[in-house]
Amino acid sequence: MKIGILGGGQLGRMLIQSALKYDDEFYTLDPASDAPCNNISHFTQGNFNDYEAVLNFGKDKDVITIEIEHVNADALAELEKQGVKVVPNAAIIKTIQQKILQKEFYKTYDIPSPEFQVVWNSDEKIMMPLPFVQKMNTGGYDGKGVQVIRTEEDYQHLWKEASVIESLVDIDKELSVIVARNENGETKTFPVTEMVADPKLNLLDFNICPVFLSEDIQKQIDSVTEKFLNAVNSPGLFAIELFLDKNGKIWVNETAPRLHNSGHQSQEGNANSQFEQMYRVVKNLPLADTDAFGYSGMLNLVGAEGYAGKVIYEGMDDVLKFPKTYIHLYGKTETKPGRKMGHINVLADSREELMEKLVKVKSMVRVIAE
Numbered sequence: 232m233k234i235g236i237l238g239g240g241q242l243g244r245m246l247i248q249s250a251l252k253y254d255d256e257f258y259t260l261d262p263a264s265d266a267p268c269n270n271i272s273h274f275t276q277g278n279f280n281d282y283e284a285v286l287n288f289g290k291d292k293d294v295i296t297i298e299i300e301h302v303n304a305d306a307l308a309e310l311e312k313q314g315v316k317v318v319p320n321a322a323i324i325k326t327i328q329q330k331i332l333q334k335e336f337y338k339t340y341d342i343p344s345p346e347f348q349v350v351w352n353s354d355e356k357i358m359m360p361l362p363f364v365q366k367m368n369t370g371g372y373d374g375k376g377v378q379v380i381r382t383e384e385d386y387q388h389l390w391k392e393a394s395v396i397e398s399l400v401d402i403d404k405e406l407s408v409i410v411a412r413n414e415n416g417e418t419k420t421f422p423v424t425e426m427v428a429d430p431k432l433n434l435l436d437f438n439i440c441p442v443f444l445s446e447d448i449q450k451q452i453d454s455v456t457e458k459f460l461n462a463v464n465s466p467g468l469f470a471i472e473l474f475l476d477k478n479g480k481i482w483v484n485e486t487a488p489r490l491h492n493s494g495h496q497s498q499e500g501n502a503n504s505q506f507e508q509m510y511r512v513v514k515n516l517p518l519a520d521t522d523a524f525g526y527s528g529m530l531n532l533v534g535a536e537g538y539a540g541k542v543i544y545e546g547m548d549d550v551l552k553f554p555k556t557y558i559h560l561y562g563k564t565e566t567k568p569g570r571k572m573g574h575i576n577v578l579a580d581s582r583e584e585l586m587e588k589l590v591k592v593k594s595m596v597r598v599i600a601e
């Protein structure tokens with residue numbers, strides 16, 4: 232089968248890596264000639280935001296999917312009309328792309344998400360009491376396009392673009408749940424993962440699984456995933472980012488209609504990974520079991536501050552000596568501060584051992600430049 236992916240980044244790369252054991256041909260579209268998927272797929276250099284580029288790329292494929300949601304959804308809708316299968320469908324991609332539509336979607340389907348107000352332009356009066364969060368309708372990614380407004384003075388920093396004004400949640404934990412649904416309507420959910428910060432080292436980018444949750448909280452999450460899957464009306468793999476507030480209530484922060492950073496530890500930590508699951512969704516195969524083997528965690532390898540250029544991974548030999556520790560690099564030649572270059576997955580028998588190992592591994596590696 233000819234499978235086309237819009238975006239040629241690490242998520243696409245790991246999807247292809249996982250699917251190579253089956254017999255398919257992968258095609259990718261990305262503006263960067265050195266994209267992680269370039270040398271492992273049939274690569275087209277082009278802009279996935281451009282209507283014609285997406286149409287041309289997609290028209291001779293059996294199925295088109297995405298590894299980034301900021302793509303030209305109108306072209307995907309046209310491809311659907313022409314009989315190309317698009318997973319997830321153009322409509323849900325369009326909804327999720329725009330924060331305003333996404334928030335209205337949650338409201339329509341009674342999915343708990345922080346209270347909000349839509350602001351189309353800067354003349355509109357903000358009714359939300361302080362403090363609140365402003366999220367740009369479009370163009371936000373990886374924390375950009377999100378800001379907290381705490382005081383009257385902060386009002387001057389308000390962005391003028393169309394945005395969602397959202398009440399500030401008193402967060403206890405940030406959780407994520409990855410769900411999948413195939414065309415036949417079969418659904419499977421991965422165990423919930425947690426983003427943890429190490430209080431001593433102030434590290435913010437560990438993702439661990441499983442998470443201890445009370446029966447009530449797990450019930451709330453199950454209800455959210457069920458409502459979500461019933462509402463999307465599309466096959467796909469979705470990462471639902473959740474807040475657990477200090478009163479024990481679950482809120483949906485946002486959803487990604489694709490593979491997600493919070494699911495990387497499933498590569499070695501679960502019976503099947505999110506990538507295997509995505510492959511099955513794309514091909515409408517029976518979905519994979521998602522059980523967690525034990526404790527697993529992931530740390531991102533991001534470019535260190537102050538280094539830009541040809542990448543060097545410092546300390547990798549030491550990491551390779553660690554048992555049950557797995558390095559995944561994304562094939563990016565150039566590093567820059569904050570750029571996601573790879574990740575490391577770690578397995579352990581307890582949460583304490585897992586955290587210890589993650590902190591240790593984190594202290595051993597550095598992503599620098601020549």
Ligand code: ADP
Pocket residue numbers: 345364366371372373374375377397398399400401402405472484485
């Ligand atoms: P991105 O798409 O860039 O990841 P998010 O919407 O996930 O943006 O916001 C980034 C971070 O901002 C979240 O992980 C969370 O820590 C914080 N945040 C976002 N919305 C809220 C909210 N309503 N209340 C409290 N914190 C929030």
